[in-house]
Amino acid sequence: MNPKSIIKGRGAQLNVHNRFFELSHEMRDDFLEYCQKEGEQVDKNKTQYLEVFPKTIVNKVKSPDVGMAYSMNAYQGCEHGCIYCYARNTHEFWGYSAGLDFERRILVKKDAAKLLEAQLKKKSWKAYPIVMSGNTDCYQPAEQKFRITRQCLEVFLKYKHPVGIITKNSRILDDLDILKDLAKDNLIGVNISITSLSEETRRVLEPRTTTIKKRLETVKVLSDNGIPVNVMIAPIIPSINSHEILLMAKAASDSGALSIAHTIVRLNGAIGEVFSDWIKKAMPDRAEKVLHQIESCHGGQLNDSRYGTRMRGEGKIAEQINNLIKLARQQYFKDKGMPKLNCDLHEPYKAGQLKLF
Numbered sequence: 001m002n003p004k005s006i007i008k009g010r011g012a013q014l015n016v017h018n019r020f021f022e023l024s025h026e027m028r029d030d031f032l033e034y035c036q037k038e039g040e041q042v043d044k045n046k047t048q049y050l051e052v053f054p055k056t057i058v059n060k061v062k063s064p065d066v067g068m069a070y071s072m073n074a075y076q077g078c079e080h081g082c083i084y085c086y087a088r089n090t091h092e093f094w095g096y097s098a099g100l101d102f103e104r105r106i107l108v109k110k111d112a113a114k115l116l117e118a119q120l121k122k123k124s125w126k127a128y129p130i131v132m133s134g135n136t137d138c139y140q141p142a143e144q145k146f147r148i149t150r151q152c153l154e155v156f157l158k159y160k161h162p163v164g165i166i167t168k169n170s171r172i173l174d175d176l177d178i179l180k181d182l183a184k185d186n187l188i189g190v191n192i193s194i195t196s197l198s199e200e201t202r203r204v205l206e207p208r209t210t211t212i213k214k215r216l217e218t219v220k221v222l223s224d225n226g227i228p229v230n231v232m233i234a235p236i237i238p239s240i241n242s243h244e245i246l247l248m249a250k251a252a253s254d255s256g257a258l259s260i261a262h263t264i265v266r267l268n269g270a271i272g273e274v275f276s277d278w279i280k281k282a283m284p285d286r287a288e289k290v291l292h293q294i295e296s297c298h299g300g301q302l303n304d305s306r307y308g309t310r311m312r313g314e315g316k317i318a319e320q321i322n323n324l325i326k327l328a329r330q331q332y333f334k335d336k337g338m339p340k341l342n343c344d345l346h347e348p349y350k351a352g353q354l355k356l357f
Helices: 029-038 086-094 100-104 112-120 142-146 148-158 170-184 199-205 212-224 242-254 271-282 287-296 315-332
Strands: 048-051 058-060 070-072 105-108 130-132 163-167 188-193 229-236 259-264
Touching (some): 086 271, 100 105, 105 142, 148 170, 163 170, 170 188, 188 212, 229 242
Parallel strands (some): 130 163
């Protein structure tokens, strides 16, 4: 990628049209040329934090493919800037673009902990693991400022309720004290995402994420403290990280992970345009090859919404990837597995403390 042609520290290199808007915004070449001649800054590339006020925080997950029944997200949008992120499309529902807006306009739910507490106190609520970061990373840079994830973990601990976490940020270790307390009652499971062992690949795919070294160290620290960790080798992108599957699995196992999971990249909705634009700038020598191989995994399309096949793909390349994952599990995780979280403790704690009678 030509350093002069990119927006530093961002994955997406443009704002794509929001499908819900009739009008579109275009950055014309003549305007860019004028700004350059006048010495004016076209784009300040700053992150904005915007507070929103949802009425609820726990979402029922209807998809049969994702392995969770309930999720919650303290933030919408994610500054990590992962170019392949499936959550980009959800930013359109908030009136923003799935491109740069997703990384630079972060919606903050400051009342998340209060909303969570209200949900867990409902008489009708039956304990079932709630996954933080079902959409966007709960330990993205915004967490350092707002600490909403920590507040929510304190609620889970108070009510003895099981919780799962998905993240690719070592900042999770800031809450090691709470995680250890949750682990004492088997109330926590952590999923760490590792997409490559190459820092060069990591930097272009996930520009504002924790380094791979720190992620593996995070897996080890969590595991050493009795907190079960699953490593998400996801997404697998043909000809970008598909050759690293066995190496990533071994590194995860050596660091103490109890299992691995994976998906094959799919580029639904606006993500297809964002990713295609990015790869033609970042990896022009293999852009068409990668795009065609992704299409071959999804019936000839970048977009794949079919339950049962969208996460695992189909065709020869997808079969090779899935077979490598099976081999990795047999070789490095044969006698390992994530424990089932404890859903039996919550009911007596609905009032915030253990009932005496």
